[in-house]
Amino acid sequence: MIQTPLVRLQDVTISINEQTLLENIQLDINPGEIITVIGPNGAGKSTLAKLVLGLLKPSSGILIHQPKLRIGYVPQKFHVDPSLPMTVKRFLRLAENASNWEQALARVDITHLASQPLSTLSGGEMQRVLLARAIQIQPQLLVLDEPAQGVDVTGQAEFYQLIRSLRDELSCGTLLISHDLHLVMAATDQVLCLNRHVCCAGHPETVSNDPAFIHLFGDQAARALAVYHHHHDHHHHTDGTIAEGSECTRQNHA
Amino acid sequence: MLEILLPALLGGIGLALITGPLGCFVVWRRMSYFGDTLAHSALMGVVLGLLLEINMTLGIVVGCALMALILGFMQNQKQIATDTLLGILAHSSLSLGLVVLSFMPRIQIDLMGYLFGDLLALTFTDVGWIYLGAIAVMLVLFKLWRALLLTTLHEELAAVEGINIQRTRIALMLMMSLVIALAMKVVGVLLVTSLLIIPAATARFYSNTPERMALSAAAIGVMAVLAGLSLSWLQDTPTGPSVVVSAFIMFLASFSYRQWRQPAH
Numbered sequence: 001m002i003q004t005p006l007v008r009l010q011d012v013t014i015s016i017n018e019q020t021l022l023e024n025i026q027l028d029i030n031p032g033e034i035i036t037v038i039g040p041n042g043a044g045k046s047t048l049a050k051l052v053l054g055l056l057k058p059s060s061g062i063l064i065h066q067p068k069l070r071i072g073y074v075p076q077k078f079h080v081d082p083s084l085p086m087t088v089k090r091f092l093r094l095a096e097n098a099s100n101w102e103q104a105l106a107r108v109d110i111t112h113l114a115s116q117p118l119s120t121l122s123g124g125e126m127q128r129v130l131l132a133r134a135i136q137i138q139p140q141l142l143v144l145d146e147p148a149q150g151v152d153v154t155g156q157a158e159f160y161q162l163i164r165s166l167r168d169e170l171s172c173g174t175l176l177i178s179h180d181l182h183l184v185m186a187a188t189d190q191v192l193c194l195n196r197h198v199c200c201a202g203h204p205e206t207v208s209n210d211p212a213f214i215h216l217f218g219d220q221a222a223r224a225l226a227v228y229h230h231h232h233d234h235h236h237h238t239d240g241t242i243a244e245g246s247e248c249t250r251q252n253h254a
Numbered sequence: 255m256l257e258i259l260l261p262a263l264l265g266g267i268g269l270a271l272i273t274g275p276l277g278c279f280v281v282w283r284r285m286s287y288f289g290d291t292l293a294h295s296a297l298m299g300v301v302l303g304l305l306l307e308i309n310m311t312l313g314i315v316v317g318c319a320l321m322a323l324i325l326g327f328m329q330n331q332k333q334i335a336t337d338t339l340l341g342i343l344a345h346s347s348l349s350l351g352l353v354v355l356s357f358m359p360r361i362q363i364d365l366m367g368y369l370f371g372d373l374l375a376l377t378f379t380d381v382g383w384i385y386l387g388a389i390a391v392m393l394v395l396f397k398l399w400r401a402l403l404l405t406t407l408h409e410e411l412a413a414v415e416g417i418n419i420q421r422t423r424i425a426l427m428l429m430m431s432l433v434i435a436l437a438m439k440v441v442g443v444l445l446v447t448s449l450l451i452i453p454a455a456t457a458r459f460y461s462n463t464p465e466r467m468a469l470s471a472a473a474i475g476v477m478a479v480l481a482g483l484s485l486s487w488l489q490d491t492p493t494g495p496s497v498v499v500s501a502f503i504m505f506l507a508s509f510s511y512r513q514w515r516q517p518a519h
Contacts (some may be wrong), residue, residue: 053414073414080407083455083464084282094404096415117462 012061072134270475299350318431371442371494
């Protein structure tokens with residue numbers, strides 16, 4: 001069966017102030033598929049999210065969104081000034097089509113927070129509020145930009161599990177930007193390893209064996225992810241940065 | 255007596271009705287220095303009005319809007335922090351206004367009136383302008399309320415939800431410019447910001463929704479105008495500062511009250 005992707009990026013390059021942020025990106029986001037984007041700081045992960053969200057336009061290449069695509073967005077940082085009085089309930093109802101806010105809160109287990117002011121929430125609570133807000137519009141595409149920052153490991157694992165089950169219920173395409181390698185890997189269908197360009201892409205186990213991935217993250221991280229043990233015969237920095245002159249293979253996923 | 259008091263009363267109330275709600279955005283978005291800089295540049299607007307022989311209020315609106323544009327443009331560079339930039343532009347534009355005014359010796363203007371306001375010198379024409387502006391600002395606030403709130407919370411989230419951020423931002427700038435122009439005659443260049451932020455900050459202590467805070471700020475502003483005007487009338491104190499002092503007393507009382515009572519969220 002041929003699916004039309006929700007979002008398609010073809011040879012997308014984006015430069016801002018003569019600085020190339022992303023180069024020759026190929027990416028299809030299909031319904032019901034979780035794609036996790038990993039990569040070092042400054043690799044352009046957030047830029048990719050902004051392209052997919054339609055907040056940035058590519059400098060060259062083609063970016064196609066399915067018409068009338070409903071996008072749910074969970075931003076990276078969400079600071080509410082305490083001078084602005086706003087409850088969780090009010091925040092959810094501020095969305096254009098907010099008739100399902102009660103179900104959305106119940107779905108992510110935070111019904112008890114409905115009348116809490118936003119500025120008093122903890123990191124984990126805020127994360128669920130943002131997720132509830134994103135799913136209340138029944139999104140076809142869910143974009144999460146490093147959603148688990150400042151949340152403890154157990155909380156993160158639960159959160160990614162929640163995203164996985166939400167994907168099953170809504171059968172929405174999901175783009176997940178993340179730092180937390182091993183936690184995310186268990187919940188994802190595709191991994192896109194980014195460092196200004198797509199270093200490698202594919203299923204988590206394939207990617208964890210890819211030399212480009214090992215170059216980028218170091219073999220400890222790779223070993224933690226690998227389903228089976230692997231051998232490699234090259235060198236790289238222990239902190240996971242790319243060794244000078246090392247080359248990333250460009251294996252774009254189909 | 256009524257001829258002097260009535261325009262002052264009506265004008266002051268009309269102004270407080272919009273500085274309250276608009277001031278909430280100044281507080282929420284941490285724009286009080288920005289507002290102050292716009293207000294300081296209002297004197298340049300007066301000069302502009304005199305030079306081009308156009309309506310003074312229009313001159314001030316244009317002057318403030320220009321300043322807002324310059325600020326927006328200058329914020330794109332990274333070497334100088336925004337607060338430094340705001341300080342430079344605020345005082346330079348005020349000084350520039352004063353210097354250029356001195357080159358126009360034939361023009362007699364009440365400088366103290368522009369700097370500190372003179373509510374009692376308000377005419378019915380001024381009152382007409384204030385209400386026209388107030389109604390315009392209220393309509394825009396009402397229409398853009400959701401967009402303004404969402405952009406204040408998170409600009410990118412708002413953009414993803416289909417809100418035109420650029421348009422919302424420009425609308426806010428223009429509303430601020432207009433309100434500053436209208437407030438000039440009432441409290442003057444140096445005190446305009448206080449009318450925006452003191453009622454809004456005071457209202458925060460009594461509000462658990464943004465709407466309630468906006469309405470409370472309007473009510474508190476009106477009370478400050480009434481109290482300030484009475485003080486000025488009875489004790490012959492300067493009106494602009496009297497209004498600000500009244501607002502400040504309400505803020506102080508509310509602040510102290512909340513210090514030993516549970517704060518409102």
